[in-house]
Amino acid sequence: MIKQRRALRGALALAVAAGVALSALTGTGTSRADSPSAGGADQAELHRLLNRLTTVDGGPGALLHLRDRSGSTVLTSGVADVTSQAPVPRDSRFRIGSMTKPFVATVVLQLVGEHRVSLDAPVERYLPGVVPGNGGHRRKITVRQLLQHTSGVPDYLDYLNPQDILQDPLAHRDTRDLVNIALAHPPAFAPGTGWGYSNTNYLLAGMLIEKVTGRTWGEEVRRRIITPLDLRETSAPQDASAIPGPHPRGYVRPGRDAPLVDLTAFNPSVAGSAGGMISSGADVDRFLGALVGGRLLRPAQLREMMRTRPTGAADGRAYGLGLESRRLPCGGLYWGHGGDIFGYETASGATVDGGQATVMVNLDPGGSDAQSDDMKAAVQTALCQGRSTAP
Template identity: 60%
Template structure:
């Protein structure tokens, strides 16, 4: 996700309570999940934790369940709507990585080919060298490239949220700083990696990365609530306002120009669309087996969460056993998380405040998704 800790003091903490799982031992058909525990967590998220509103959608064999809490607008007190559109932040990376891996499958891109071959002269200076960084390094955050977000003028971003940011300027902002480590010799989440990946897509295909995402993913899956807005600062359709909390008061950041995130986090979607996309991705509808295997080959994220990072896709342990695949996101105004389990339960959550707020707010969103993914197992009655 885009991280704005320098100004807002946001921190990401994963704290999942242990739960017991099993079958009822009587051979009875499992009951439909109630998701009552998830509702309680969302109550806490929009109560004690201070988020204005939240929503969570679960898709499984029983169908679709949507839970909403709180408000979409703190001035009008309009309630949160389940089919709302919202900015998804770094969940955009799953879409970008999918397009790059499709190009790998088409033999137009090599995972272990240096970035220099596709974008000559782009990455150089302060030890950063595109001749040493491969496409795989970009997608897995093992490039050693500094994260440009750490060097943005965030005061100016708050003052002028509609300002355009050119991707080359974002990359150059990162390259003004020394590399973090030799490519392949460490792991550090860097939004710069995916801005470069977006430029690579454009260079290889001759089309902007947005058009390739639309052509290859959004249209085939009929993701009608999903878009790559480019310079458009508006969110179309029904949507909540998105807030940040730089101090005690909430600041409306709904109209931020998403070019500040670009290919690293600029997309808009809905919970239902995200569930459909993630299910299709993990089920092999978008990638050939070899590319999906590469995407799901992980290394520890080294952030203390127990998660592991593949190529734009993360695995995270579940408190009821096993793991889920997905990604989180954070862009001024919105915090998001999507995950899917091997047996087909998929959940997406959103709160309309980021960054700012307490660590508990971020923790409870993670807990809500994990609990929703476990709830089907728990409904068996252990």
């Protein structure tokens, strides 16, 4: 993800220098924080972290939604719009980037539970001829390896020119074309012999869903997850460039001292089933609570989702099937995912004992190097405080 941010930053600098018709806005806004009148744990540390995100880290605005057995809490800091200085709406919708992956993985695992897909079958069975070549190795890639990022398939974002997107942000990007960009390059490793995060894996997972069900991945997410859980603030747009409902503007910063660029509106087909969804803090928390609580998957499939492998990250992060685990400073694990997409960064987590937390900052790329760490700290602090106040 760091490499992706650097590439986006470089392309943005070129685009701004070339006079690309994007709205460049300046200003950092004032820092605010608010919360509902509900009692509970001392929230001073959460306020401090949110304010740090909108001051030291440079984000225009930030939001945290915490849900546990005692209720929900919303905290905000900074502004939704650097021009109007409007505060961040407490019911904000925003692009969730790779937090889309747990939704997609859940649909695939539901199909596994229905005996329509086999986790350890080759992808070739469901998508014949889509992942060809390289001495036959790619034909051995399994569904499990896609979901766990152990396929070795290159990430198409490593080879996509972000300036092309910036020059025509509303253009449709065909999923098969994006996959082919990645497959034109050699694999990072033989299937099953390593771990490497690749957005191409989840484009292929979305294609698999469509092949097996006859409906798009977004339609299946809506039918199987959004509607049953009543996630009214969640959507899987195909080409729609607008974010429905109240939302902060999404900004990018092409360089350390460069003005902010408003990239709220763009066509999410460039992210697709790897990162194209829109949601809210409340809806993401409800989804994660239902997922780790066993309401969306049968026990066998949930166990498979939670069978992790190390990623090599210094913080001990381990990756399952579209769901990653980290250790909490107060003990135990939490489950979730992060998300980066033009204009927004998110971090989410849930514990099996009923706590969920989601943090959003409306700046990506372009925040400080500490932005992601501070977001992770906010999620962990929220989950630990939620544990301490649960009855």
